[in-house]
Amino acid sequence: MNYKLACQVLELEEKPDYEDNEIKKQYRMLALMYHPDKNPSSDAATKFQEIHAAYEFLMKHNDQDTYDSDEEKTTIPKDSYRWVLFSFLKNVLKTDTGNYLFYTILEKISGLCEKNALETLEKLDKKVLLKIHELLRKYKDALHFGQDFVEKVEELIKCKVAKDECIILNPILDDLFENNLYKLTVNGQIYIVPLWHNELVYDNSGCELCVKCNPMLPENIEIDRDNNIHVQLKYTIGDLWEREEVNVNVGRKTLVFYPKLLKMKKTQTIVLKDQGISRINTSDIYDVSRRSDVYLYLTLGI
8 A cells, every 4th residue: 555546545636645634534435335234346345445444544644543533432343334324424413513413313314224214204304304315415325325215305305395485585786785674575474584695494384484585696796605795807907007996896885906916917816805795694684793705806818
């Protein structure tokens, strides 16, 4: 085993150094996929051994022990499928203690036949089922779920959301910069919708009312999931020559950049910190205390 081969076995791009967590994450996923207890291929056992050897080599290359300090003490054998599954799920879901529910569900259905797994999922709350579906779709190969199973889970979701209602609003950029609210009336209920959110879910007489805000944007402007604004701009050198500042209109909002700070490059990015629209706060949907950033992508021509 050498460094190049170890990277190939773990399907990592060959580069000088990898963080320990990157190596562990890739090892856990591939070990699940090729574990001989679940993978029926004739070469699964050999492949699993190669994956483990590559993992050990790269960890030793980083002067690290292969003992997985991320995991709690357990009597489960470290080469068993159950332990690898335990380790993988703990790693995928470790960023939020509330994810323990999802970990428990995935661990349970991984050991069930398809029929029993679907029956278990059918009993779940809709929001929990949506998160489980997201994880299944992303990690179905590692968890040994086929595409047909994922599609059956999608059918369960359709049944659960059949009575829900979805309304799409189309605010303009000025609505977002001005923190405008939209008064929405559904079945006699009034909802005050903050238009800088991309999606909100309200209770509507036992069903869900989903309100999506899809802003009407010019072709050269996009808004990402963090509400940062991305603007594509084209100028010639003559457009900027001897100008102290350049105004960029984003709706009625005027942003400014300074040509003297530019580099002699065809493309470059200017970041205007805290000059965008309000950031989304899921704990307080009307909070407007923090602004997003604006990214200006300049292309210079002659």
